[in-house]
Amino acid sequence: MPIAFEDLGAGGPILAVLAVMSLLSWVLILVKIAQLWHCRSGQPRRAAAFQAWKAGDTAGAAAQLAQGKSPADRITGRAMEALSKGIRGTALDADLTRRGNEELARLGSGLRLLELIAMVSPLLGLLGTVLGMIQSFQELELAQGAANASVLAGGIWQALLTTAAGLLVAIPAAVAAGLFAARIDGAAQSIESAVGELMMLDAHPAI
Incomplete structure (x- = not known):
């Protein structure tokens, strides 16, 4: 009955x-699955970009990573762009740390x-x-x-x-x-x- x-x-x-909390949790779970789906992808793309970088094709290496979907692709691509412009040392470390923290904060939202x-x-x-x-x-x-x-x-x-x-x-x-x-x-x-x-x-x- x-x-x-x-x-x-x-x-x-x-x-x-x-019941409301259950609905909210399942919505969050589905959103996070979509958000985190590619967060660890791109290893072959990065390996190819590193090969291009070693061969001296810095622009081509950065362009490859610009098409990546993972945070590692974006941060590494940014590092390549900075290195190509002669930015190194403390300034680059601070910029990459800031960008990395922003990426992780977005993933953890x-x-x-x-x-x-x-x-x-x-x-x-x-x-x-x-x-x-x-x-x-x-x-x-x-x-x-x-x-x-x-x-x-x-x-x-x-x-x-x-x-x-x-x-x-x-x-x-x-x-x-x-x-x-x-x-x-x-x-x-x-x-x-x-x-x-x-x-x-x-x-x-x-x-």
Whole structure:
């Protein structure tokens, strides 16, 4: 038999909040999947660009990376443009650090909200369960122990429903946040590796 919203008692409003949080988390997950899809790509493109750079075709190397979709492609392409113009040393390091931080901040946008949903959802579910249990025992007290056991059991499982709902919201959000954070860390490592390789080639072209 379908459960009406008003039949859920104290857990009803909390379930509504959890439903909104679930919708928000899935929207964030889909957005982040699209955003992070290419964040670690471009290794063959960068390898070809480095070969062109070693051969002296600096413009061609930068042009190859200009078509890349990953942060490592963009940062390395910027480094090539700067080196071609004679910009080196502290000024270049500061510019690349700033741009790298901006790229990582963009990749990490929304991740904190996803982590917050993963942390708060089980607590909201537990709160709904506690409130539901309180309501059930209040009804038992008012009935002076004459309450039907099936009615009491129904109130208890309705209360526990909020805990289950909180976990159902939290688990996908927590898993997604962890996977996204690992992917962003991988993108940061790709940036450092690519820029480091370029600086080595610039300092020692014969390598």
